[in-house]
Amino acid sequence: ADATVMRISHQLPPAHHIAKLVEQFAADVEQRTGGKVDVQTFGSEQAYKADQNHPAVARGQVEAAVSVNFQWGNTIPEMNVLTLPYFFTDLKRIEKFPGSDLNKLLDAKLLEKGVRSVAWFYTTRQSIFTSAKAPLLKVEDFKGIKIRGLNKLVDNGLTAVGAAPAAMPGSEVYQALQTGVIDAGLTDLSAAYSRKFYEVQKYGTVTPFFSVYFHMYVNPKWWDGLPADQRTAIAEAAAKAERDAIPLTEKTAEDAVTQLREKGMTLHVQTPDEVKAFEAAMQPAVLEAFRKSSADAPKAIDLANKL
Amino acid sequence: MGGGRRAAERAVAVLDGIAAAVGWIGVALAAAGLLASLALVGYSVAMRYFLNMPVPWTDELVGYLLVAIVMLAAADSLRRGEHIGVDVLTERLGERGRRITAAFGLLSVLVTGAALAVDGWDTVAFTKMLGILSTGYLQMPMHIPQALVPIGGALLALAALAGLARMAVGRPPLEDGGGHGVLPPSAKAE
Amino acid sequence: MTFLLILGGVVLLLFTGLPIFTGLGLFSAGLMLATQGDLGAVSEIVFGKLNTYLLVAIPLFTLMAHVMIRGRVVDDLYGTAHTLTRHLPGGLGIATVAACTVFAAISGSSVATALTIGAVAIPQMIRYGYDPKAAYGVVAAGGTLGILIPPSGPMVLYGVVSDTSIGGLFMAGVVPGMLIAGIFALWCVVQDKLSDRPVTREPAPSAREVAAALRRSFWALMLPVIVLGGMYLGVFTATEAAGVGALAALLVAVFAYRGFGWRDLWESAVDSCRTSSMLFMILAAAGVFGHALTKLRIPQEMVELVAHLGVGPIGFLLAVMLLLFVLGMFLETISIILITTPVVLPVMAHLNIHPIWYGILLTINLELALITPPVGMNLFTIKAITRAPMEQIIRGVMPYVLLLLLGLGLVMAFPGLALWLPGTMAFR
Numbered sequence: 013a014d015a016t017v018m019r020i021s022h023q024l025p026p027a028h029h030i031a032k033l034v035e036q037f038a039a040d041v042e043q044r045t046g047g048k049v050d051v052q053t054f055g056s057e058q059a060y061k062a063d064q065n066h067p068a069v070a071r072g073q074v075e076a077a078v079s080v081n082f083q084w085g086n087t088i089p090e091m092n093v094l095t096l097p098y099f100f101t102d103l104k105r106i107e108k109f110p111g112s113d114l115n116k117l118l119d120a121k122l123l124e125k126g127v128r129s130v131a132w133f134y135t136t137r138q139s140i141f142t143s144a145k146a147p148l149l150k151v152e153d154f155k156g157i158k159i160r161g162l163n164k165l166v167d168n169g170l171t172a173v174g175a176a177p178a179a180m181p182g183s184e185v186y187q188a189l190q191t192g193v194i195d196a197g198l199t200d201l202s203a204a205y206s207r208k209f210y211e212v213q214k215y216g217t218v219t220p221f222f223s224v225y226f227h228m229y230v231n232p233k234w235w236d237g238l239p240a241d242q243r244t245a246i247a248e249a250a251a252k253a254e255r256d257a258i259p260l261t262e263k264t265a266e267d268a269v270t271q272l273r274e275k276g277m278t279l280h281v282q283t284p285d286e287v288k289a290f291e292a293a294m295q296p297a298v299l300e301a302f303r304k305s306s307a308d309a310p311k312a313i314d315l316a317n318k319l
Numbered sequence: 320m321g322g323g324r325r326a327a328e329r330a331v332a333v334l335d336g337i338a339a340a341v342g343w344i345g346v347a348l349a350a351a352g353l354l355a356s357l358a359l360v361g362y363s364v365a366m367r368y369f370l371n372m373p374v375p376w377t378d379e380l381v382g383y384l385l386v387a388i389v390m391l392a393a394a395d396s397l398r399r400g401e402h403i404g405v406d407v408l409t410e411r412l413g414e415r416g417r418r419i420t421a422a423f424g425l426l427s428v429l430v431t432g433a434a435l436a437v438d439g440w441d442t443v444a445f446t447k448m449l450g451i452l453s454t455g456y457l458q459m460p461m462h463i464p465q466a467l468v469p470i471g472g473a474l475l476a477l478a479a480l481a482g483l484a485r486m487a488v489g490r491p492p493l494e495d496g497g498g499h500g501v502l503p504p505s506a507k508a509e
Numbered sequence: 510m511t512f513l514l515i516l517g518g519v520v521l522l523l524f525t526g527l528p529i530f531t532g533l534g535l536f537s538a539g540l541m542l543a544t545q546g547d548l549g550a551v552s553e554i555v556f557g558k559l560n561t562y563l564l565v566a567i568p569l570f571t572l573m574a575h576v577m578i579r580g581r582v583v584d585d586l587y588g589t590a591h592t593l594t595r596h597l598p599g600g601l602g603i604a605t606v607a608a609c610t611v612f613a614a615i616s617g618s619s620v621a622t623a624l625t626i627g628a629v630a631i632p633q634m635i636r637y638g639y640d641p642k643a644a645y646g647v648v649a650a651g652g653t654l655g656i657l658i659p660p661s662g663p664m665v666l667y668g669v670v671s672d673t674s675i676g677g678l679f680m681a682g683v684v685p686g687m688l689i690a691g692i693f694a695l696w697c698v699v700q701d702k703l704s705d706r707p708v709t710r711e712p713a714p715s716a717r718e719v720a721a722a723l724r725r726s727f728w729a730l731m732l733p734v735i736v737l738g739g740m741y742l743g744v745f746t747a748t749e750a751a752g753v754g755a756l757a758a759l760l761v762a763v764f765a766y767r768g769f770g771w772r773d774l775w776e777s778a779v780d781s782c783r784t785s786s787m788l789f790m791i792l793a794a795a796g797v798f799g800h801a802l803t804k805l806r807i808p809q810e811m812v813e814l815v816a817h818l819g820v821g822p823i824g825f826l827l828a829v830m831l832l833l834f835v836l837g838m839f840l841e842t843i844s845i846i847l848i849t850t851p852v853v854l855p856v857m858a859h860l861n862i863h864p865i866w867y868g869i870l871l872t873i874n875l876e877l878a879l880i881t882p883p884v885g886m887n888l889f890t891i892k893a894i895t896r897a898p899m900e901q902i903i904r905g906v907m908p909y910v911l912l913l914l915l916g917l918g919l920v921m922a923f924p925g926l927a928l929w930l931p932g933t934m935a936f937r
């Protein structure tokens with residue numbers, strides 16, 4: 013019989029560590045099933061734009077996709093729980109997340125929206141505030157600074173310290189930082205290296221601002237219709253990739269610090285006291301907005317606090 | 320015979336009038352959308368640069384307005400012959416051949432418009448059922464801007480239908496034989 | 510084989526003269542229906558292609574062009590260009606290339622460049638006695654510089670997909686951009702010399718004439734200064750520059766020129782919508798076609814085929830250039846980048862091909878895509894401006910296809926043309 017085809021659409025460029033993880037997953041599935049499942053990856057938005065992956069999978073236009081957790085934030089507010097400032101950045105929490113009640117809650121929310129979640133790839137817990145003119149070391153340094161925001165929820169934390177979050181497409185950020193349309197950038201530590209922010213930004217403050225997950229989900233009808241052995245093989249490969257993501261991401265972030273320094277960027281890695289000060293200044297406003305964002309948001313916080 | 324033909328011509332004139340009016344409303348809304356986009360971009364720049372208060376929702380709105388500009392102006396553009404085809408072969412055809420290719424072109428627009436209307440409506444219904452909101456600041460229920468696609472498709476189909484009807488009673492397929500492009504008539508090349 | 514059949518099918522369909530967007534759209538929908546049994550949620554793809562903030566620059570620059578035309582700002586601008594270049598062979602052609610180069614430094618889009626300059630240049634070139642075909646050609650081709658000379662929308666997209674320095678790509682585009690602009694300008698001179706009815710040359714302008722011309726077009730000349738200055742000083746982004754440019758053109762038309770009323774504004778907006786709608790329907794349909802090709806894994810299979818031939822970096826590059834050229838006949842820039850870059854990248858890394866160099870070669874190919882029939886967005890832009898038969902436009906553009914291929918060959922033969930400038934800075 014013909015091989016089962018599993019097409020995976022995602023937005024990540026091929027060099028991103030999670031894109032490489034998805035490729036490893038693809039090879040792993042093909043190996044475990046002896047080629048009975050043919051996994052085809054469509055990265056870099058070549059098939060669907062990031063926000064089109066959800067309907068494409070739910071409608072069965074592709075079998076699977078990988079999306080970033082906070083992209084769901086308005087449709088499934090609970091998905092933001094992983095990305096609250098200084099909240100889910102403890103490695104112990106990240107290690108306990110797979111299979112936890114919080115994981116199950118989020119999976120159930122996704123199923124309500126027509127997709128079955130199969131793996132959570134931990135992507136970052138280290139962010140970097142970048143700037144060109146002066147380093148952003150203290151909470152006060154953010155006053156009046158135009159900074160690229162993340163989304164409506166997280167931007168509450170930036171406004172709480174007097175910064176002015178601006179929205180712009182990711183592709184315009186590099187140039188906006190270069191010409192000074194905005195004063196500061198906020199991004200994943202390793203992205204600051206891969207997006208070459210060091211070319212246009214002198215200073216960087218490394219901080220456990222938030223975590224980000226990319227997660228893989230499939231069309232439920234397709235999943236339920238798979239032969240049991242294929243489904244098991246895919247689930248096992250997904251679980252392995254989920255485990256592999258943790259050391260991979262930690263290593264990527266560690267390398268990024270060295271690489272950014274090598275490129276001449278002046279980096280400051282926040283001390284535990286500084287982290288506490290930032291947490292106290294930025295977290296409450298976001299937490300409050302998050303609790304109000306949906307009925308199950310407080311429950312998601314409680315479940316996260318149990319980890 | 321003559322009476323039947325006159326009735327047909329009147330019916331076509333009515334259909335054509337409706338298509339023209341609807342097309343005009345579409346392009347007027349599109350123009351308003353373009354001027355609104357201009358104002359939004361200007362507002363966004365001014366707020367960020369002069370007042371240090373970036374407006375985080377304008378980009379998202381401008382994106383939806385772009386869909387509106389394209390989809391709502393498409394039917395009027397069709398009536399004015401703005402939609403370009405590869406005319407290298409058709410330019411060489413005689414009167415009869417040109418009418419056949421023109422009818423084929425209008426038919427293709429009718430099918431495309433109808434497909435966009437039907438498939439677009441499915442998409443809208445599906446998005447609404449799942450309750451998908453935009454990822455941006457506006458938290459826009461995505462089925463609202465998505466509805467522009469089936470609306471534009473329906474407008475296109477109506478304009479194509481009117482064009483075919485005009486041809487059926489021996490009138491030219493397009494309004495005044497096509498538009499003048501970007502140049503004002505006085506500056507036309509030929 | 511499938512690939513050739515598909516392309517042959519599209520060509521046949523398009524040459525019946527039906528609107529290009531329906532030709533590409535219906536063909537792609539048919540492909541989806543045949544291969545996966547449904548329309549592939551085509552309206553969702555159309556919506557996604559159109560709902561792109563970065564593309565708003567095109568209708569806004571279109572509006573800027575319309576305002577400049579209706580406000581008669583353009584007449585003075587070109588009058589000045591004519592005064593300055595009337596004593597040179599092919600003078601207005603050179604002036605047009607120069608105008609494209611300057612506007613390319615404002616705009617990241619080739620369609621916007623061809624549209625703005627074309628609306629100004631074509632009628633004036635014809636008025637001063639140039640062959641219409643020469644005017645269509647120089648504007649269509651000169652406009653493509655919009656994506657090679659920074660800023661460049663397609664380079665940003667390639668940079669994001671390939672993790673290549675956007676600053677480095679921008680720097681790398683400068684020298685090839687100037688080189689190709691120079692080749693185009695040189696061609697204007699040669700074309701005029703070869704012509705059996707060369708344009709009458711007039712005496713060189715006196716200092717007083719030059720001063721008078723510059724004074725008359727002062728405010729019009731300030732437009733690029735405002736837009737460029739604001740962009741490089743960080744007042745606004747490259748996309749916003751289109752809006753600021755349109756607003757500035759509006760202010761100049763209203764205050765410096767007078768006589769520009771609400772009615773002119775409204776009609777400029779309506780005309781811009783019609784032009785943009787036509788261009789974007791094609792863009793969306795070409796996007797749907799690219800989406801169908803991606804789902805059929807055609808680019809993937811073509812690249813794998815070439816990679817397995819084991820031809821080395823140069824052989825691989827030549828094959829990829831050929832693939833890009835052929836795809837460029839049918840697709841538009843965004844789709845080409847999205848569907849080819851992810852599949853080319855792994856092989857490129859393996860063969861040690863410099864990603865910035867490749868980015869420039871890709872961009873020159875995208876310039877070609879804009880002017881090669883049957884689907885070339887700049888051809889359609891010229892068509893929208895002039896309503897001339899497509900055949901005349903294509904004939905006018907053909908020499909420039911060869912000249913761009915020459916430029917492509919030069920950058921392939923001498924990678925330093927692209928890599929020298931970024932190499933002198935931090936970008937590597």
Ligand code: NA
Binds near residue numbers: 656659
């Ligand atoms: Na440019």
Ligand code: NA
Binds near residue numbers: 837839840879882886
């Ligand atoms: Na082309």
